[in-house]
Amino acid sequence: MPLTLEDIASLSGVSRATVSRVINDDPNVKPRTREKVMEVIKQINFQPNIAARSLAAGRTNIIGLVIPAGVSALFTDPYFPLLIQGVSSACNARDFSVMLWLAEPEYERRTMRQILHSGILDGVIVSSMLLDDPIVQALYDSKKPFVLIGRHPYLDVNYVDVDNATGAYEATRHLFRLGHQQVATITGPLNMIAGQDRLDGYHRALQEQGIAPHPELIAEGDFTEASGYKAMRQLMPHRPTAVFIATDMMAEGALRALREAGMRVPQDMAIASYDDMPNASRTSPPLTTIRQPSQQLGAHAVDTLIEIVQKPGAHKRRIILPVELIVRQSCGASCL
Amino acid sequence: MPLTLEDIASLSGVSRATVSRVINDDPNVKPRTREKVMEVIKQINFQPNIAARSLAAGRTNIIGLVIPAGVSALFTDPYFPLLIQGVSSACNARDFSVMLWLAEPEYERRTMRQILHSGILDGVIVSSMLLDDPIVQALYDSKKPFVLIGRHPYLDVNYVDVDNATGAYEATRHLFRLGHQQVATITGPLNMIAGQDRLDGYHRALQEQGIAPHPELIAEGDFTEASGYKAMRQLMPHRPTAVFIATDMMAEGALRALREAGMRVPQDMAIASYDDMPNASRTSPPLTTIRQPSQQLGAHAVDTLIEIVQKPGAHKRRIILPVELIVRQSCGASCL
DNA sequence: TAATAAATTGAGAGCGCTCTCAAAACCTCA
């Protein structure tokens, strides 16, 4: 049976209120008293009851991480473990805990209500939502603090994102610089902002070259390996000489399609992709790709959220993390 | 500002106690009263405050999922996303929520205390712990209900596991049946029970063949791709003709090592592995492997835990899920 | 040293819920 504040109080000869002050780092405690109480706490290994604190103070030091499971790549794309790890680790460091919601079809009904109204969450991080995901609007309408991972196209919200458009632009430009003229792209799902932004970056690079986009050189994927495979097979008949692929995972599928077709990478087809997932350097050939700080993304989201929770200040936070082109063999250039 | 039981009570003209009964499915409520109250709840979209409930009733409908981050394969092995998904989904279905703890080095200090004493968790699921992980003993000593994913070698605890030894045995036997004599193995980390059990299965198959194990045909990995690569390079000089590899992820590394060495699979080296991860059918060649129900593992753990939480009955639950040999190309047999 | 200000502490209410216990309402049957 866990001990209570009252127990600590009587053990250290002070009142419950004083113990509470010590635990919450209230400066108005005489150093000697603080010491005395801390000693008992340490010795007893005391941990205040979160529920009681939540009820009394209205804060829990728990945040929610919501990932819509509609994201089909959830199980295979290493982005998510990295993100989760980043969030979890940042929370640990700041004495917060994480509740995880892999939201399912039943979504809005129960899940949403729990997230919004159960009162257990100080704030919410939403990742990889679809454009117009109902939860974003719901959070927006409620007064609950929240941060998106991935920018939102029109709502005035807090978010953290990587510079998807610039990354895609740089990868595509890299392919142009290597002399390619027919640069195709395999996009992510266009109902997600990251998918759209990476396509925008591709377009920007085309525009810079004064090249008009060809619809047949653009194939939409959904971030999965299988969709990359399919998209590449769809592109091959149109004979691009290079492809910018919106994720490494899809690039793996594309490589598989090319291998089956007997095409060599980079000689017959140059490839640049996006993510720099852990084994991007171990595919054959290793992928030229855009490195994005997935883990930091999670950490920044947590930091931002906690900041908002602790002082619900006025202006919205927007953080865009920079990305970096990593040149390996799949593009056919050992250096820029 | 979220509404309270009291609000619902006055809106539906009954007392707080009656609303509480309705919410908790207490049979002692007149059907007409129940209806009346339910209607208000539905309309208001009421969600009881978890913290208050926790405080009053001592239950929260929240469970903890603990994964020691020491597990180096955490970020790349699709096993974890699947497991997490299984747990999350089962929780959703049973009206529970999940708190995630990717335990870090600081482990025992803060994290452990929070898990055990914060009072917010009805129970805990621990996955992939090392043998003699301190958290298991701590949970065992505390009275908190918990379930391990992965059996425990000596403690009398609740667990859910797959039949690692039998799976490994079958995979290895399959290689013997195909006529191989020199069957090596790449093991998982031997400080984890799954690593040990799969090695045991390998040994059992050797014994059945009347073959004594050769230390130089056994290489230890740590479940990562890189360790599979390294282990295969270590094994090659000893000229096995087939290898049982304890995870698909390590098999990918092994395939990479073989490819680099110019060896063909399965002609020059047959391979069978374990996990049947989502892209096991898309490696080249596709992997003959043991399919384990990772997602169900999580779901069973949740079910077991909730059962224990709800009636802290006497006997320990042990569930061992069966596994299945999936024959693809890497072993050199299209059928058994 | 007394008077005042500042620092420190404790008493007690209250957060929103559950649960016990007793009261009220409703049945049944003589």
Next chain:
DNA sequence: TGAGGTTTTGAGAGCGCTCTCAATTTATTA
């Protein structure tokens, strides 16, 4: 109709904490 039983409801305590406010102790100054 009324005694006795059963079903349904409500009053109220209390879960462990925070936080306000007043009381007490300590420091400072005239």
